[in-house]
Amino acid sequence: MMDVTGTIAATVFNEDTLKAYLASTPRLSHVFGGEVDSLRIHEIGDGNLNFVFFVRGDKAALALKQALPYSRMSGGARALTCERLAFETKALQIFARLAPAHVPAVHHYDAERSLMAQEFLSPHIVMRKGMIEAIAYPHFADHISTYLAQCLHGTSDFALAATEKRELVADFARNIELCEITERLIFTEPFTNSPNNRWTSPALDGQVAQLQSNVALKLRVAALKQKFLTRTDALLHGDLHSGSIMLTPDDTKVIDPEFAVFGPMGFDIGILVGNLLLNYFAQPAYEASVGERGPYGDHILAMVQEIWSGFAFKFAALCREAPGDGILSCVGLESSDDARQGRNAFVHAYLDEVLQDTISYACVEMIRRTIGRAHTLDYDLIVDDGLRAKAESASLACAVEILARPVGVGSITDLCRASRDFARSAGRQPQMP
Structure with a gap:
């Protein structure tokens, strides 16, 4: 079971920086067969707090969520600890163990960048x-x-x-x-x-x-x-x-x-x-x-x-x-x-x-x-x-x-x-x- 620890993410990923991160992270680049340059990345988050990216390759897709030290809804005015993503990740892992048919799989969690990669749900x-x-x-x-x-x-x-x-x-x-x-x-x-x-x-x-x-x-x-x-x-x-x-x-x-x-x-x-x-x-x-x-x-x-x-x-x-x-x-x-x-x-x-x-x-x-x-x-x-x-x-x-x-x-x-x-x-x- 992962520890819930503090995070230090400060800026939102964009297409270029996210591709570079995926290329440097073997666990994630492996999901896409190492073909990172051709990935299509779109920000799809519609919630109040976090940013969510849809990353799609020819054979695989992931959803990546990033928590910044503020709520998305406030545009930076409301400070929040990035630690919230650690609690979410741990809860997902617990719930997936108990009810695996109804919880998406978590593939990766990076506390330092406050980034979590999980199964992309489609056609849901x-x-x-x-x-x-x-x-x-x-x-x-x-x-x-x-x-x-x-x-x-x-x-x-x-x-x-x-x-x-x-x-x-x-x-x-x-x-x-x-x-x-x-x-x-x-x-x-x-x-x-x-x-x-x-x-x-x-x-x-x-x-x-x-x-x-x-x-x-x-x-x-x-x-x-x-x-x-x-x-x-x-x-x-x-x-x-x-x-x-x-x-x-x-x-x-x-x-x-x-x-x-x-x-x-x-x-x-x-x-x-x-x-x-x-x-x-x-x-x-x-x-x-x-x-x-x-x-x-x-x-x-x-x-x-x-x-x-x-x-x-x-x-x-x-x-x-x-x-x-x-x-x-x-x-x-x-x-x-x-x-x-x-x-x-x-x-x-x-x-x-x-x-x-x-x-x-x-x-x-x-x-x-x-x-x-x-x-x-x-x-x-x-x-x-x-x-x-x-x-x-x-x-x-x-x-x-x-x-x-x-x-x-x-x-x-x-x-x-x-x-x-x-x-x-x-x-x-x-x-x-």
Whole structure:
């Protein structure tokens, strides 16, 4: 396992300097058969923090990511340590070991130049863009629930001995800068009068004012933030939205875990679910005729339910089949009914808590992507202000209402039903037979 160490990268690679670097790095030049001069290099990064280069030869291709000592989004104004790429690389290596079918392979990491080379995914596209175009992904729920079960279980106390787990927790606890971004952008700024917030104004002004003056709601969010800050249940991707997933109808890969940190399992699942629901609320704004995307909306809600049910089933199976050195090792694989029933009850009680966290974090994500600093293309690409405002208003109202419930939502089906009800009440989702 690689050490997470500081980096000193200072300037962005260009085509010439990157070719020279590839030629001088045997591990990478070998990938291209030593034919470096003929490589085609394009900068393709569309994220907020890093630069990404597509390097293509006649027989091979790689994606190279470079982290500079500032965020790309700020143009150099916001200082950030390059160390974030080391955390991302280590997380990718851990996740690839646990869920190799759904994580791209890392070929090279250079701490000094803050550069990481990984498998180039083709013909995969970013999931968010595919969903905006209403592309169906029939295997996605199965794939991502497998990824979540294997990665969350494999880095948790259910699988790891306490000493090994503590070492990993301490390692990723040093991903301080990116964790601070998560904590501020998700749990703090959207619920305050931060100048970084933005929304479709004036249409959402009233809703935002009510939300930001709702003390009970903000205390609920504070409790979720405390759990994120204090729980170390498993290694999280930390930013598992539909922009961090590349896929085809038959293959799914999870990328960009630069925000990786140990935290509550429901955070990762909830961030994903929240982004899928945001896309659900946005779908009617992309219709050429009323009701055209109703079936695709149903497809999204079905995916959400299948993700949770698949995760819970697979996670419980891993706990039964592989207690290892984890917390259930004292129960082991005894054949007695008492042992089996007790172990299953323990796991399912834990999963009930993860479910409630999942729903709550999904709602917080829906709020922050609507009125905070970092929005989502699902809404930003809606040109018509009125259509965008209706979609945003419905998703915002749904998230606030669920978070405000004293006992939460009982099941993932209830969350999907509430989403459908709020979409219909906004006049965005036609009644389906």
